[in-house]
Amino acid sequence: MVYKSTRWLQSLLFPSQCRLCGMATGTALRLCSHCLAESPWIRNACTQCSLPLPAQAEHSHCGHCQKQPPAFDTATALFHYRPPVDYLIKQLKFSNELAIVPLLATLMSARLAMRAAALPSLLVPVPLHRTRLRERGFNQATELARRVGRELGIRCNHRLCRRNRDTRPQSLLSPNARRLNLRNAFSVEGHGVSGHVAIIDDVMTTGHTGNELARVLKRAGAERVEIWVIARAG
Ligand SMILES: [Zn+2]
Ligand SMILES: [Zn+2]
Numbered sequence: 001m002v003y004k005s006t007r008w009l010q011s012l013l014f015p016s017q018c019r020l021c022g023m024a025t026g027t028a029l030r031l032c033s034h035c036l037a038e039s040p041w042i043r044n045a046c047t048q049c050s051l052p053l054p055a056q057a058e059h060s061h062c063g064h065c066q067k068q069p070p071a072f073d074t075a076t077a078l079f080h081y082r083p084p085v086d087y088l089i090k091q092l093k094f095s096n097e098l099a100i101v102p103l104l105a106t107l108m109s110a111r112l113a114m115r116a117a118a119l120p121s122l123l124v125p126v127p128l129h130r131t132r133l134r135e136r137g138f139n140q141a142t143e144l145a146r147r148v149g150r151e152l153g154i155r156c157n158h159r160l161c162r163r164n165r166d167t168r169p170q171s172l173l174s175p176n177a178r179r180l181n182l183r184n185a186f187s188v189e190g191h192g193v194s195g196h197v198a199i200i201d202d203v204m205t206t207g208h209t210g211n212e213l214a215r216v217l218k219r220a221g222a223e224r225v226e227i228w229v230i231a232r233a234g
Helices: 002-013 033-038 063-067 085-094 100-113 130-136 140-152 175-182 208-219
Strands: 074-080 122-125 161-163 186-188 196-204 224-232
Touching (some): 074 100, 085 196, 085 224, 100 140, 161 208, 186 208, 208 224
Parallel strands (some): 122 196
């Protein structure tokens, strides 16, 4: 009875329903503690590109990063790109469910606020080409970056980088074609950039997009570039 009345009081104070199971969450977060615990969190990953690694992996870096380190210094991914996280991201991207942004952004901010390493001074969302932006009406990476920036007190600049070509999805291409597909895809606008930057996106698939954008940002003057994504495929 006490439990029931506590739940009732919580639901009055925090009327959020879980996005996944519909239960009252009892907090401001729209994901209940059960669904949060059951989500596919990445437990062990390459410290440079965040590729999930087996729990007993001997090295801190994956084989790709050992052979050919990417242009970015480190990457943070919260989840494997698997159910139910892939469902949330698809809802955001393809069903215009912008209400999912605060949930994903809060999870990202909470994870990053805990770390010991210094936070960046600038957030840069992976830009969409203007054709794609017109079709979708918003860039999910920009929406995430703005919200995370507000929560962590970091400046966000969604106009710094431009996508010059409407590149085809990387997942549909062979490894060589991926590199060619992204050549000259991005440019930095204005007077360049300096200091420590984090690139923000919803999903990291092959890592080629983040790598290309990091390369362009470093060429424009960034000293350190990291990548923050909600989910990592692979
Ligand atoms: Zn739930
Ligand atoms: Zn790696």
